[in-house]
Amino acid sequence: MVFYKFERWKILNILITGGLGFIGSHLVKFLLEKTENNLIILDNLSTGKKSNIYNLVNKENISRVEIIKETVENVDQIKLKNISKIFHLASHASPTDFRKHSLEIMMTNSIGTKKVLDIALKNNATFILASTSEIYGNPLIHPQNEDYYGNVNTLGIRACYDESKRFSETLSMIYKRDKNLDVRILRIFNTYGTNMRLNDGRVIPTFLKQALTGNPITVRGDGKQSRSLCHVSDLINGIYLISVIKNIKYNVYNIGNPEEIEIIELAEMIKKMTCSCSKIKYIEELDDEPRRRRPDINRIKDETGWSPTISLREGLKKIIPHYKEML
Numbered sequence: 001m002v003f004y005k006f007e008r009w010k011i012l013n014i015l016i017t018g019g020l021g022f023i024g025s026h027l028v029k030f031l032l033e034k035t036e037n038n039l040i041i042l043d044n045l046s047t048g049k050k051s052n053i054y055n056l057v058n059k060e061n062i063s064r065v066e067i068i069k070e071t072v073e074n075v076d077q078i079k080l081k082n083i084s085k086i087f088h089l090a091s092h093a094s095p096t097d098f099r100k101h102s103l104e105i106m107m108t109n110s111i112g113t114k115k116v117l118d119i120a121l122k123n124n125a126t127f128i129l130a131s132t133s134e135i136y137g138n139p140l141i142h143p144q145n146e147d148y149y150g151n152v153n154t155l156g157i158r159a160c161y162d163e164s165k166r167f168s169e170t171l172s173m174i175y176k177r178d179k180n181l182d183v184r185i186l187r188i189f190n191t192y193g194t195n196m197r198l199n200d201g202r203v204i205p206t207f208l209k210q211a212l213t214g215n216p217i218t219v220r221g222d223g224k225q226s227r228s229l230c231h232v233s234d235l236i237n238g239i240y241l242i243s244v245i246k247n248i249k250y251n252v253y254n255i256g257n258p259e260e261i262e263i264i265e266l267a268e269m270i271k272k273m274t275c276s277c278s279k280i281k282y283i284e285e286l287d288d289e290p291r292r293r294r295p296d297i298n299r300i301k302d303e304t305g306w307s308p309t310i311s312l313r314e315g316l317k318k319i320i321p322h323y324k325e326m327l
């Protein structure tokens, strides 16, 4: 059992599950730089790494950061006090992990989410759920707005993630409706940036690694499927805005960059930007792959004024040097 170390009262304590992961570590950076709150990071290091935040912690802010290595399913065994806000980000999210970690993903987003919601309730904390565009499945409408119910195969390989995230959303809504918990749900669309593992399996690190090492760029299917990719710094600004807004109007918000691109075009773009001589290699597509994906972001735009500021080309330019260093 781990005991929570901050003893100061009346200071806002923020719990970030999955805080050492890709999006979590960027959120930690933002909160350390832009707020004075104490941050409790709960992470089981399944995909997260302490090194993702090492360079953020210094003499001035070290007393504000607590790292607890634990899974969200065991969060009830940790003594947590005075939590004002919870960002619930913990979960595998790469499609290549869905097969290997399916049961873990189901448990994280069901039992884990229930236990984190109970912490929120006990502390009367605002609960921000990181949901996903995957809840739309292989969408039959385009672009996807928040009123769309989705098109998900409950029996497929992706279902462990899609259905457990849908369960997380439903459970969170029950806590909101029945227990009056302040719940805010964000459906996060494809995001990229530093701290995404080189071997994560998602498209940007995969293509960058292949292009930078001269290996074939593996395009799945016919490459005509599309995605809309958001730079992580834009995403974090939006997540923060949703977390602080008073009298929030809706239960759920899409968040992502509507700039849509076909995967084959993305491969060509990365090849060109890295001056790579890699060949394009077509490989088999995964089961139940969404054919097209683009967020309708009018809701978050209208309510917070947020919209992405970094184009895909600019974003790639920013991260290519980081991925070069990682090789």
Ligand code: UDP
Binding pocket: 094, 095, 096, 190, 201, 202, 203, 204, 206, 207, 218, 219, 220, 221, 225, 226, 227, 263, 285, 286, 289, 290
């Ligand atoms: N993709 C690809 N080659 C790869 C990895 C991904 O063509 O080596 C494609 C994948 O088929 C999908 C898109 O890139 O259409 C985005 O895949 P990713 O795994 O990043 O996330 P998804 O949007 O599927 O959750």
